[in-house]
Amino acid sequence: MTLKWDKYHSYDLAGTTNVPTLGNNSTEPKTFYSLKDDLAELRTLGSSKGIVDAGTTNVGTSYEGRDLLAIKVGKGSGTKVLFTGCHHAREWISVEMVYLMAEYLVRTYSDSPSSTQDKRIKWLLDNREVWLVPMVNPDGHVWTTTTDRMWRAGRKPYDLPDGDLHPPRTDGRPPRHVVYPAGTYTGVDLNRNYPTSTWGQETFDDPPGRPKTSADPRDGGPNSVWFGPSAASEPEVTAMSSLMQAQSFRAAITYHSFSQLLLYPSSAEKDTFLQFVGKGMSALIDEKGNPYTYESGSALYPTTGDAMEYAYEIAPGRPSFCPEVRPTQANAARWMFNLLPEDQIEPCFRENVAAGLALIQCAGFDAPAGPRVAPAVTIGTQTQLKLSVMPNCWKVFKGWTI
Amino acid sequence: MTIGGGERVVWFHDWTILPGGRRLGGVVPGTESGWGVAPDPALKDRAAVLLYLDVPEYERAIAGLDPVEAERAVLLRREVFRLTSADVWRVLEALHSGMSHAAKTGDAAAFGMLLGVAVDLYAKGRFDHVDTPTLLQVALDADARAFAEVRDLPLGQDAAELDRRYRLDAGAMADLGRPQYARALLHVPRPRLCLIAPKDEALHGSFHDEMHVVGPSWIAGPWPEHALEPLRQTGKQVELLAFEPSALPDWVVETPAQAERDVLAALAEARADLPGLARAYGREIRFRQHAIRVQLASRLLGDGAARAGEVAQDVDAERTQLVDLYARSPERVTSSLEAALDRARTDAAFFATRTELSADSRRRWDAVLTTLSTPAGGP
Numbered sequence: 001m002t003l004k005w006d007k008y009h010s011y012d013l014a015g016t017t018n019v020p021t022l023g024n025n026s027t028e029p030k031t032f033y034s035l036k037d038d039l040a041e042l043r044t045l046g047s048s049k050g051i052v053d054a055g056t057t058n059v060g061t062s063y064e065g066r067d068l069l070a071i072k073v074g075k076g077s078g079t080k081v082l083f084t085g086c087h088h089a090r091e092w093i094s095v096e097m098v099y100l101m102a103e104y105l106v107r108t109y110s111d112s113p114s115s116t117q118d119k120r121i122k123w124l125l126d127n128r129e130v131w132l133v134p135m136v137n138p139d140g141h142v143w144t145t146t147t148d149r150m151w152r153a154g155r156k157p158y159d160l161p162d163g164d165l166h167p168p169r170t171d172g173r174p175p176r177h178v179v180y181p182a183g184t185y186t187g188v189d190l191n192r193n194y195p196t197s198t199w200g201q202e203t204f205d206d207p208p209g210r211p212k213t214s215a216d217p218r219d220g221g222p223n224s225v226w227f228g229p230s231a232a233s234e235p236e237v238t239a240m241s242s243l244m245q246a247q248s249f250r251a252a253i254t255y256h257s258f259s260q261l262l263l264y265p266s267s268a269e270k271d272t273f274l275q276f277v278g279k280g281m282s283a284l285i286d287e288k289g290n291p292y293t294y295e296s297g298s299a300l301y302p303t304t305g306d307a308m309e310y311a312y313e314i315a316p317g318r319p320s321f322c323p324e325v326r327p328t329q330a331n332a333a334r335w336m337f338n339l340l341p342e343d344q345i346e347p348c349f350r351e352n353v354a355a356g357l358a359l360i361q362c363a364g365f366d367a368p369a370g371p372r373v374a375p376a377v378t379i380g381t382q383t384q385l386k387l388s389v390m391p392n393c394w395k396v397f398k399g400w401t402i
Numbered sequence: 403m404t405i406g407g408g409e410r411v412v413w414f415h416d417w418t419i420l421p422g423g424r425r426l427g428g429v430v431p432g433t434e435s436g437w438g439v440a441p442d443p444a445l446k447d448r449a450a451v452l453l454y455l456d457v458p459e460y461e462r463a464i465a466g467l468d469p470v471e472a473e474r475a476v477l478l479r480r481e482v483f484r485l486t487s488a489d490v491w492r493v494l495e496a497l498h499s500g501m502s503h504a505a506k507t508g509d510a511a512a513f514g515m516l517l518g519v520a521v522d523l524y525a526k527g528r529f530d531h532v533d534t535p536t537l538l539q540v541a542l543d544a545d546a547r548a549f550a551e552v553r554d555l556p557l558g559q560d561a562a563e564l565d566r567r568y569r570l571d572a573g574a575m576a577d578l579g580r581p582q583y584a585r586a587l588l589h590v591p592r593p594r595l596c597l598i599a600p601k602d603e604a605l606h607g608s609f610h611d612e613m614h615v616v617g618p619s620w621i622a623g624p625w626p627e628h629a630l631e632p633l634r635q636t637g638k639q640v641e642l643l644a645f646e647p648s649a650l651p652d653w654v655v656e657t658p659a660q661a662e663r664d665v666l667a668a669l670a671e672a673r674a675d676l677p678g679l680a681r682a683y684g685r686e687i688r689f690r691q692h693a694i695r696v697q698l699a700s701r702l703l704g705d706g707a708a709r710a711g712e713v714a715q716d717v718d719a720e721r722t723q724l725v726d727l728y729a730r731s732p733e734r735v736t737s738s739l740e741a742a743l744d745r746a747r748t749d750a751a752f753f754a755t756r757t758e759l760s761a762d763s764r765r766r767w768d769a770v771l772t773t774l775s776t777p778a779g780g781p
Contacts, residue, residue: 010531012531013531016760016762017527017528017530017531018490018527018528019528021487021490021491021651022487022613022648022650022651023646023647023648023649023650023651024646024648025491025494025648025686025690026487026490026491026494026524027490027523027524027525027528028486028487028490029486029760029762029763031760064535064536142532142536143539145531146528146529146532146536146537146540147539147540147543150613155539157582157583157588158582159582159585159586160586180628182586183586183587183588183589184582184583184585184586184587184588184589185589186588186589187591205604205607205608210608210625210626210629216628217589218589218591218626218628219626219629220589220591221590221591221593222591222593223591223593223612223624223626257611258611259610259611300610301607301610332611333654333655334481334482334655336613336651336654336655337611337612337613337654338611
């Protein structure tokens with residue numbers, strides 16, 4: 001099967017434009033697919049197969065008025081799963097991970113599947129409802145194509161007075177003193193703006209590292225970690241958090257780049273079911289020969305207000321993950337950090353697809369309440385062993401090929 | 403060794419069949435493959451891999467390296483060099499140099515012609531796919547950056563004039579129902595390219611997904627301007643390498659030995675002539691601001707916007723200010739206007755034949771060549 005994995009998607013430009021080079025002192029031509037057009041095409045195809053709701057075209061609007069483009073695939077509305085990409089504008093590969101999953105599901109689905117894999121896809125889409133939002137930050141993404149290729153944040157401006165803050169921090173150390181001048185500030189990090197219980201607390205690596213979550217609007221911009229003036233201040237985050245509240249997703253995954261990690265919420269260290277699913281997804285990625293490290297989000301660096309933690313907070317016990325896809329840290333220089341070349345899109349999707357499918361499947365299962373084999377129980381005169389075996393939800397995707 | 407323009411350093415499979423070519427090195431004993439110097443005409447129809455766009459660039463790349471390191475550098479270059487992201491900058495560099503010479507000698511016609519070509523190369527068509535408010539944001543970002551830098555660096559430019567320019571464009575944005583930018587100056591992040599020492603794990607971790615280069619005892623990378631002093635207070639030595647990180651991508655794709663050499667050279671240059679570095683940077687950001695505002699003026703005129711005429715008039719005035727700016731900025735890329743023109747023409751002619759560029763790019767280089775070959779002030 002060939003998918004649209006030979007070019008990146010822009011928000012709505014199908015064709016070539018000159019985009020800034022790294023360093024922004026020059027330009028280079030780049031040819032894009034249009035996400036808007038391609039999702040529309042998938043909606044039409046999926047609608048004809050009866051698996052896509054043609055009426056769901058977006059889940060909200062960005063600050064600059066762009067749609068947060070979405071596609072809803074599958075008939076199993078009792079078990080909903082959320083895929084998101086591009087919270088960080090410069091991480092173009094994350095758009096593709098979500099778009100390609102949508103394209104793969106829609107194109108593969110058949111009413112009369114013949115292969116085992118196709119039967120599995122049919123079962124998944126007959127029993128799950130998958131919401132895919134490939135570009136949560138379209139304004140930032142457009143900015144990477146016009147002005148700053150390394151821009152990361154959203155684009156909503158704030159007219160702020162002089163600031164003098166002592167923001168709390170998660171590591172228990174005394175707050176730092178943040179002083180900034182009045183001005184118009186742009187560049188809230190959408191992945192620090194979710195209304196988690198910890199939003200508003202700064203996070204740091206060990207000194208002398210810069211903050212990884214910051215109250216200082218001067219930490220907005222291309223490498224933004226600014227958590228914003230208030231929780232869910234960004235329209236994109238408001239839209240996504242409202243969606244998550246309204247739809248009660250039973251699993252969520254949000255793609256980022258890079259480092260080749262599969263991250264789970266730091267508060268889910270002892271969540272048996274989530275760990276079972278996560279380790280399974282990790283094994284499915286690793287069997288493709290390009291391993292990702294499976295670890296807690298805080299092992300990478302601590303953050304507050306991020307989408308993965310928010311999904312887990314509002315649906316405790318439900319799987320929530322964040323793959324940081326290609327490249328590895330070791331290959332970062334060769335691939336210019338976040339500038340993964342187009343020929344890496346296909347292998348990156350191939351190594352992630354089975355894990356994504358496993359998440360969709362596992363979303364339908366629940367964590368066993370107790371140990372794998374529960375104590376004997378007596379019903380009437382008969383004593384029975386109550387088996388509480390973990391569902392085999394991810395193993396069926398071993399050896400998955402496309 | 404000095405070889406004139408129109409010669410490139412390439413990788414070629416058999417140097418015995420390349421007319422006028424001269425092999426400099428190779429890695430497979432007993433074969434004629436390797437890298438060397440070849441004239442442009444010889445490369446027109448041959449599958450040679452471009453490595454360096456002229457011999458001086460190659461010589462700079464291997465300067466100070468032993469033969470093993472030099473070979474390693476060339477092989478890495480063969481893997482990472484992409485003409486598609488280098489061609490525009492290469493010609494822009496020559497055009498900036500030519501503008502500087504023209505401004506210094508009072509050749510207004512040549513300056514205007516070169517500026518027109520440079521503006522088109524940098525910005526023409528680049529914003530066609532976005533709406534006017536987005537283009538205005540791009541312009542305001544450039545305006546705010548120019549104003550903030552002129553105010554904070556010793557650039558000797560008119561901050562009041564740049565403030566007025568920001569407010570004019572912010573007014574055009576307010577006309578579109580977005581008054582936020584007009585109420586207070588837009589803050590633009592200004593990450594400075596710094597050398598930070600000593601390196602340690604925590605410092606390295608703080609760069610995580612940001613581009614950086616790691617040396618034996620230091621890390622070179624962007625650091626927010628407002629966070630420089632707090633970093634110094636932790637005991638780190640922090641020295642400026644450049645006012646913006648645009649040199650960093652080149653260092654990232656070099657061998658460690660090359661990167662260390664180039665970072666230390668940048669450090670020496672910054673220590674020796676920080677004001678000169680600031681002036682060159684000031685010229686660069688003012689050029690970008692102008693190139694973007696040319697597109698803005700054209701868009702506003704097309705939209706029939708209320709302030710279109712005022713912005714267009716202001717863009718014209720900006721050209722005059724740029725002449726002064728280029729006349730005062732240091733120039734080391736070429737020795738004269740004619741040398742700059744020669745280099746730009748030669749490169750444009752070469753790029754127009756390169757199949758690794760798209761047909762659109764090749765046509766653009768043809769057009770650039772035509773403009774550069776037309777006498778200034780002519781038809």
